[in-house]
Amino acid sequence: MKTKTAQANFAESKMNEISLLNRANVFEAGLFSWGIPEETARALTQHHSELSYTSGKLIFSQGSPADIVLWVVKGVVREVCPNPNGTQTLVRLATAGDILGLADKLNDTGQWVRRFEAWAAGPCVIAIVTRDHVRNLLKAMNPEELLTLSEKMNSAAAEWVQYYATFLGLSYRERIEMVLAELGRKFGIADGDGILLTFEPTHSDLAEMIGSSRPVVGRVLTELAEDGEIGRRERKYVLLHGGAIEAAVKGVPCGSNGHVPPSIQPAAASRRNIPLQRQHRWGR
Incomplete structure (x- = not known):
């Protein structure tokens, strides 16, 4: 270990x-x-x-x-x-x-x-x-x-328009789930507990990205942690195994394994497997 x-x-x-x-x-x-x-x-x-x-x-x-x-x-x-x-x-x-x-x-x-x-x-x-x-x-x-x-440039521009049109119709939780999944694709590395984000977004970063406030971001992140979707280690986020966000990063069906690693805090026993749409790679 x-x-x-x-x-x-x-x-x-x-x-x-x-x-x-x-x-x-x-x-x-x-x-x-x-x-x-x-x-x-x-x-x-x-x-x-x-x-x-x-x-x-x-x-x-x-x-x-x-x-x-x-x-x-x-x-x-x-x-x-x-x-x-x-x-x-x-x-x-x-x-x-x-x-x-x-x-x-x-x-x-x-x-x-x-x-x-x-x-x-x-x-x-x-x-x-x-x-x-x-x-x-x-x-x-x-x-x-x-x-x-x-044609490729036109397709990329249309993809951005579709992305934000979809984004505006989502709840704050769904927006944060999408943002965390995108960060997992760009900054995530395979980890024993899931996907470790090597770059830590601040609450202000997330609030600006979803069009909300830091208190709202804090409440949503707490909810995601309680549901076993994310954890924290050494000031970095971990997208936990079996969660919907990790599944979105990998592009595989989401399925809970009912286990939250003890190295991740706060721990939780329940998960909400909310399907996430696969999104484009921002500028990648």
């Missing part, structure tokens, strides 16, 4: 493991899935600059020029939408391979500007390439390849 210290060290090593790989490969794999030729994708990933940001650092602000394309090489980035009433919405937590600024727009003068803000959730490395470089690479693609890319 691993000690708590060993478990924490193991989680930390898994968080850093992918940083030992060629992070460009993660980004390239996403480009291939969009139908971009291998030669074009390699040219894009091999000719870029990298910038490092400390935790809490602003990467770009809403309305700032969007003359460069960015993707996350290492770390986690909070992509935020400032609202007119002074609040903000956490659009997503971007990690290795995710592109930042997919929702950029043209302003009245024809200049590309940022719709959202991006902040470093911790120390991170961002790769940048100019839009002119991207434009020149796209010019080299043949019409069939450009058509495939256009």
Whole structure:
């Protein structure tokens, strides 16, 4: 049985493991899935600059020029939408391979500007390439390849619309279940008790992501813990075996095993097996 210290060290090593790989490969794999030729994708990933940001650092602000394309090489980035009433919405937590600024727009003068803000959730490395470089690479693609890319981009945009249209019709509990499942896909590692989230979202993060308040998030998380869906260990969430959220991450039917590991607190004897819809991978 691993000690708590060993478990924490193991989680930390898994968080850093992918940083030992060629992070460009993660980004390239996403480009291939969009139908971009291998030669074009390699040219894009091999000719870029990298910038490092400390935790809490602003990467770009809403309305700032969007003359460069960015993707996350290492770390986690909070992509935020400032609202007119002074609040903000956490659009997503971007990690290795995710592109930042997919929702950029043209302003009245024809200049590309940022719709959202991006902040470093911790120390991170961002790769940048100019839009002119991207434009020149796209010019080299043949019409069939450009058509495939256009279709994939249209499909991805429609998927985002469907996601949020569905999201708005759910209860706060169902929204948190969906968010935790998505975090499990992006930040989860296999664990003896279920799926351990190597990145811990704060209550404020979750409140912004579901359009609610921290007290509501606290009550829902307590309910999920009592139902045996989630647990806590070393300040990290665990999506417990047999729960609906873990099943959603794995894409398998949910079935309770009636057991809550003693290493997870608070423990519970009952579960509510509420089916969760499989959702798209945000920007992955």
